[in-house]
Amino acid sequence: MKLTALQDQLTGDWVGKSTLWCNWLPEPEKETSSESRLSVKTVARGKFLSFAYTWSLAGNNHEGFLLTGNENDSETTSGAWGDSWHQSGSLLVLKGSVAEAGAIELNGTFEAPPDPDWGWRITITQPTPQELQMMMYVIPWNGTPERAVQADYVRA
Template identity: 35%
Template sequence: MDIVEYLTPQLGSRQGTNRLRIMPTDECQESAATATVSVTAAHFGTIAYTWSDADKAQDGLLLLGGATADGESKAVWVDSWHTGPAWMDLSGGVGEDGVLRLNGSYSAPTGPDWGWRIHISPAEGRITMHNVVPGHDAYQVVELLTLVQG
């Protein structure tokens, strides 16, 4: 199955909730969110989303391509708050549970790069993002729920 077929259940505009926390012990901050899932250039999927941080509007975009078999999907991700002026390359595949798991990394101020994981579940209308600090367990930073058709 290619990425367009995989995303088909979520094509269109949706509204929901974004939950954000910086550290694993922090309480989640909730804000309204939107997401639009679409097809671009016939073979690619995009997920454009909005959310807010302390009443400041934020947005992001995932460009997805490739097959959904394990290890064959690729993505480029940008987010006004999380990635700033840079983009992140990610790769991964769909597990038996139907969740697309993408893995990337970013430079840390000191020491080795840190990891970043994005999990997409079209059946649930859910995207989660996880920070991976070297030497520690990964923890969920973002949960974007877009269950309601907009």
């Protein structure tokens, strides 16, 4: 499935809650939730979908974005992700696909010295037409994907 088939159902403003998991921290700091807003728009004459979101941690406001598009006429989806807390200013480049049911999955890697590169996965699903969920997973170089972010939204 191509992203353009999802534009009408994804575009618009969304409100909800974002939960961040910092698995390296002790309880109760390991899991933190905040209010979150998401705006999904088409950009570049409908060739791309832009996901722009806000969230907070310890009283500090943060924001992030995901820009996604299809590669020509293929089913392959590409993306670039940036977040004011998760990154130092470098974009994470992602590749993935859109399932027939409409779930978007994108995967990328980032340097994590002294270890080999780690992975990062972003999935976007719509449980119902009025709900949107964005999940992010960190994938240690030698391990199983771990939940990093879960953002659950409803239409604003």
